[in-house]
Amino acid sequence: MPGHGSPLRKLGFLTIGLFDPEDPAAGHQSTLQIIELGERLGFDSAWLRHRHLQFGISSPIAVMAAASQRTSRIELGTAVTPLGWENPLRLAEDLATVDLLAGGRINPGLSVGEPMHYGTVKHELYPDSADIEDFSYARVDRLARLIAGEKVRDFSGKHGVVEEFSNRVEPHSPGLRERLWYGAASTKSAAWAGANGFNLLSSSVVFVDAGQEPDFGLVQQSQIRAFREAAESAQARGPARVSQGLVVIPTDSASPAQREKYQRYVDERTPRTRAPQGPKGMLYAPDLIGTSDEIAGQLYAHAGFQEVDEVAFALPFSFDHEDYVQILSDIAGKLGPALGWTPSQDGEQPPSGTEAQ
Template structure:
């Protein structure tokens, strides 16, 4: 693949940040305690290696009851004690299945443990009846009102992280006197300025701007307009930036764009990825539309020759709007392949896009 990239170079002087996204895979309910612990340790090792390579941010997903990381803040707390510079992020925590005050408490403690390195990424999360039952999180008016319930929980979370008074005691409680104003304890100064929202549509991108979030866009668009994936995603990002500039003119936008990048120079790396690539491609048609008929689109999985991947990224409209490129690692691959992927990106792709190793 060869494209004319002369007009797609990053602006002079702009440093593109580089992150990666890991699922921290295990084998789910079939995992022995020893193997589950090893998977978590492998995940910590990946973050340590990324810090050595100069990555800016390491992100993790939150998946309940699947063979992936189920408790991201606990995991990142452990990572924070084995790293010193790398920023630690969630991409994303589905707020509809969280108690907002408890989430704020956990996030605040993690931020303090990490020295202020938490980047807390949030989203609504997709509705699932079984999870609503298990987490007792169903909205009061049924599934149709789940967006309203998400906004209610987001509002409570934001109030807590911003240090607002959450309640006033009518009577003494434990060590606290009557009349005491309850606020997030301990507070985490600055964390409220490092909150992201995972958007997949124009409406959710604009809502993120109105609520003051930084913006995450991923490998999935949750709306189908007929436009190519990256074209529609670029429109979402531009709409977010335009509205944010109107609402907060003195604030510079932060936008992360995730792409599946699997460069490989060794035949065995390509062979290891074939099953996953077939699984990923089998979910969609050539335009990224799900074969199930759902109204959404997936991004391509760029794999193989690093130069071809670079050409594709240079022509990516959405990436031209980003402040951070996030390497989405395949959910099923060996720890060794994940480490080689991170290194190859730093050697053959990211520098040509305007990134330099973080210090």
């Protein structure tokens, strides 16, 4: 686990891919440019949030396919794809196709549950089966089995002169099943993910169990430990991976105007972090803002961070392209090294400010 004597092994970032509805192409191009920059700066991974009927990435598979042709090394993931919107068989085909195009660099992050605001969209999403759709863990288990290449049907072989059929999802991408992640915010989900052969994405939101102290770091730490215990007991795979995804905003090379803008963003979001929210006890992590040395000190003291050796720091939702360039450049050039991370050998020396555009 990271500490002052153990280096951070993998460093990634997460973006929502925000766009202007009047010019959505520009926002998608900006996201692709940010991923290209991430590879040049030596980041290990770039992750895409998944948003439906909003002004963020609705089709991360398409964006990953495009990014795979502009990059050669950086891993590409989703954090997360809500399976309530997806047909597992069709999704398995798409993920395998993009993984092959990317040379085995895709890391699908998944979650289950009823789609957000389901009552407003179920008549279009599932017009004939809205009230009987299964949004349980079984849905993600089915996707995992299909990606693993398990049999879909008995029928296979040639039919007619030229048609030939398979009894499993095609194309098949070996190794993709081992790169499936589950986005868990509760102890129950974390333990399920570990017991069922998934890696764990732990983000900036957790659910506080009854009797738990509402301390974000301690709650996240307990969930990660529950995941590892379940994964070890299952003994179904090699060492399970865990990635933490907090919002960090280093200001080392930020302009005065950027620092002021960033601080306003954090100040607006801070009140929701002071106590669990809603009937489920949702607890948000405070955003970390300051110099890279200041943020590194906060991370080393963070109980959740102490449990991981890889991270995917989340970029703030509503910033501009030049802000993301500055933040990524400072993360790669200053914060990452302060945490003991070493950029990929083919990464370039991170420039200061916005010179990396």
